[in-house]
Amino acid sequence: MPEQTIAPEHAIITYSFKFIEKSPLPKKSLTMATGPPNYKIILCGEYGVGKSSIFRRFMNDTFTLETSKKSTIGLDQSSRGFNINGTDVKLTLWDTGGMERMSFIGSSYYRGAHAALLCYSVKNKETFTILSQYILDIVMNAEGAKIFLCGNMADCEGENQVTDIDIENFERECGDVLSGMYKISCKDNSGVFDMFKDMARVLHQEALGKMTLRRELNVIRPGESPENDESQKKKCC
Numbered sequence: 001m002p003e004q005t006i007a008p009e010h011a012i013i014t015y016s017f018k019f020i021e022k023s024p025l026p027k028k029s030l031t032m033a034t035g036p037p038n039y040k041i042i043l044c045g046e047y048g049v050g051k052s053s054i055f056r057r058f059m060n061d062t063f064t065l066e067t068s069k070k071s072t073i074g075l076d077q078s079s080r081g082f083n084i085n086g087t088d089v090k091l092t093l094w095d096t097g098g099m100e101r102m103s104f105i106g107s108s109y110y111r112g113a114h115a116a117l118l119c120y121s122v123k124n125k126e127t128f129t130i131l132s133q134y135i136l137d138i139v140m141n142a143e144g145a146k147i148f149l150c151g152n153m154a155d156c157e158g159e160n161q162v163t164d165i166d167i168e169n170f171e172r173e174c175g176d177v178l179s180g181m182y183k184i185s186c187k188d189n190s191g192v193f194d195m196f197k198d199m200a201r202v203l204h205q206e207a208l209g210k211m212t213l214r215r216e217l218n219v220i221r222p223g224e225s226p227e228n229d230e231s232q233k234k235k236c237c
């Protein structure tokens with residue numbers, strides 16, 4: 001049974017645009033008047049680690065094993081709904097080419113991101129050892145974004161494999177910077193849906209926590225409504 005059948009009620013909205021960013025960037029807010037909370041996630045990582053493959057699994061559950069090297073050019077974004085403990089939330093995933101990280105796209109890609117999915121290929125250690133540079137980029141350009149680690153191509157084995165010890169060492173070096181770690185295979189479609197569902201849960205929990213704190217401090221931002229907040233519901237009853 002494919003994992004994606006778990007939340008069939010949610011429509012998938014996909015935008016694709018190259019070079020020109022037409023829509024306004026999403027604001028970091030918990031509940032917009034127009035719909036469920038929407039969390040922006042950016043894919044980061046070296047050329048060829050499978051970011052676009054993750055994006056396609058997220059967008060329409062497809063996979064293509066490319067024989068020719070085709071790098072992503074420009075930006076893609078796609079949204080998808082998840083139900084977290086009875087609350088609808090939306091994730092909007094952004095993808096760009098590993099080669100484009102330093103290009104003019106850079107700052108708008110990072111801006112307003114709630115999370116970054118830091119991707120590497122488990123069969124290529126170089127794509128793993130370079131991740132600290134990406135963490136620096138994220139911290140500098142996407143203030144407050146949570147960072148999740150994703151090892152793709154778990155179906156592959158090789159001599160240049162990233163080991164569990166490498167991952168443990170990296171986790172130790174990062175301190176508490178990482179909010180989640182996953183191993184997936186886009187080819188086998190293993191772990192992809194569970195990863196996004198878990199990210200949605202972590203992001204929503206964090207947003208609820210921030211909102212509760214702001215309410216305690218009596219600061220509710222315009223565009224946010226307390227209706228979706230579970231703790232508020234309990235108080236009302």
Ligand SMILES: Nc1nc2c(ncn2[C@@H]2O[C@H](COP(=O)(O)OP(=O)(O)OP(=O)(O)O)[C@@H](O)[C@H]2O)c(=O)[nH]1
Pocket residue numbers: 045046047048049050051052053054064065066067070071072073096097098099152153154155156184185186187188
């Ligand atoms: N075996 C295997 N191959 C994969 C997997 N995910 C992606 N690939 C292959 O890896 C190659 C690169 O994947 P992409 O998704 O294009 O990588 P990318 O990170 O988007 O690359 P850039 O756009 O250049 O940054 C393609 O040939 C994919 O078919 C996987 O889980 N297993």
Ligand SMILES: [Mg+2]
Pocket residue numbers: 051052053071072096097098
């Ligand atoms: Mg790509």
